[in-house]
Amino acid sequence: MATTHSHQDENVLEVIQARLESLNKSERKVAEAILQDPTSATRYSIAALARAADVSEPTVNRFCRSFSATGFPDFKIRLAQSIATGTPYVGQNIGPEDTVAEFADKIVLSTIASLDKARQALSYKALANAIDHLIQAKQINFFGMGGSAPVALDAQHKFFRFNIPVMSYDDALMQRMVAAGSGTGDVIVVISYTGRTREMIDIALIARENGATVIGITTPDSPLADKCTVVLGVTAPEDTEVYMPMSSRIIHLTVIDILATGVTLKRGKDFHHHLKKIKDSLKATRLRSDEL
Amino acid sequence: MATTHSHQDENVLEVIQARLESLNKSERKVAEAILQDPTSATRYSIAALARAADVSEPTVNRFCRSFSATGFPDFKIRLAQSIATGTPYVGQNIGPEDTVAEFADKIVLSTIASLDKARQALSYKALANAIDHLIQAKQINFFGMGGSAPVALDAQHKFFRFNIPVMSYDDALMQRMVAAGSGTGDVIVVISYTGRTREMIDIALIARENGATVIGITTPDSPLADKCTVVLGVTAPEDTEVYMPMSSRIIHLTVIDILATGVTLKRGKDFHHHLKKIKDSLKATRLRSDEL
DNA sequence: CCTCAATGTAGTAATATTATAAAAATAATG
């Protein structure tokens, strides 16, 4: 199962919509019948769909083939996948009239959508590169300001498990001092949504000049990205919408997860022992069920 | 499009995985054949799948029916939807042999899967309830320890925008002091993955005794949940797997997003003005493209 | 050794595809 989600990513429903104009009379009837109620369409037999569209069965079959399916059943499978993939609320904005159930769903679904987008955009090469740097690090520092401060803190927690010195800073002054005091073998991970925070750019530059490795989790091609040794580009979803949450934090956290996992994996066996010890030490602070 | 993703949300792949143990010999063969390569399974005919699983066709048919499908084609459709819904790596654990691309994808996809699961499990009523409490709060405090500290910090950042006093604490001592000093009108949001952290349970109890509202973002039916005024239950995915990241943080953050959005929405119009002012004030610290 | 559940065999029904013919649309010619 090397590369699961490959070519098959294109959404049939969208393709139908797009090609609707260029279809001839009968085929358009079929398209419209499907678009009108795609979910039921997946349950129709070719005869049923032909009846619904008021055309003959072979027409439906030809229609399917024209969308590069091998036949009707194959087409139905693709359609089914499209429906499932189709994030229902994508693009739909949150408004004051929404019920709790509605906007809660919209938030979760839009978060999911941006995660999926990020997945497709992530450079595995850059990730591998970043992981290599982190493994060899004498010391790791995570820098995040404002909304990225929690992300940096989270990273610190995660990396604390590997017995390298890890710190996180959310204060520009401290960051500057640490950057100034850094040197070869040190890794500094700068986290910034925009990649345009003045202070952060300065700080990254200082760290680089001192020979430290700077890994950037930020917008690709941004001023900050330019200063980094390795850039983990996170194409941020538009922030235009008033009510929409910043999904970027979530993506950044997930990138942190990937880095931490990568380091764990590469470190190999004897290291797991150490990791398990930390996990066990936490158990003591918890209440067991029989103690309630 | 009131409620798009209705009943049909359950993931067939997961159900197969779950019921794997309880199946008899032949049916398990079918299950394994499907799980081994679900994508191709959607393209198989019943005969082909029967051959792949080394069983007879009716066995496959019975297998499908046992998953409450009307027959094989119907089952295939559901399977196709499950795959598209995004969990190709469901059940598949991250291992040392994985390439960066593989485990990165697995992490993102498993995060997506748990978000989706959380969405289905979230109680809208509890959310609405929590939002009501937050709106009326004189003061809001977010408590999170260890891995939940970043979540609390993030919440503080988010709620800072509403002009109510907001603080976050990651230190048990401080939390205890704040809880002790709290009273009616105060809202304390306790964030805990397990809901079994001793300190946290004590602290929640103290806050309650002083008349404060305690909102819990934690495992439902946990000791901590019992002490809360409102519980936002987050059924946590198993933490058994060594390499798997804790997706719970991500879910918690998303819950925070929902709460913050809810508060914004309910606060209404004149409040947007205030929100926009904060956003604008941040722009000054950023580098514009023409300044590079 | 019997009973009941599990599985397979073979026949039947359903569904989809192909080949081909009819109809409609377009182009060409007088």
Added chain:
DNA sequence: CATTATTTTTATAATATTACTACATTGAGG
């Protein structure tokens, strides 16, 4: 502008494929 030739589109009907059902067989547990 009408009329025929040509191409494209669509439908009918036959065929092939695929899925389902009823029944027979096997095998496990009592």
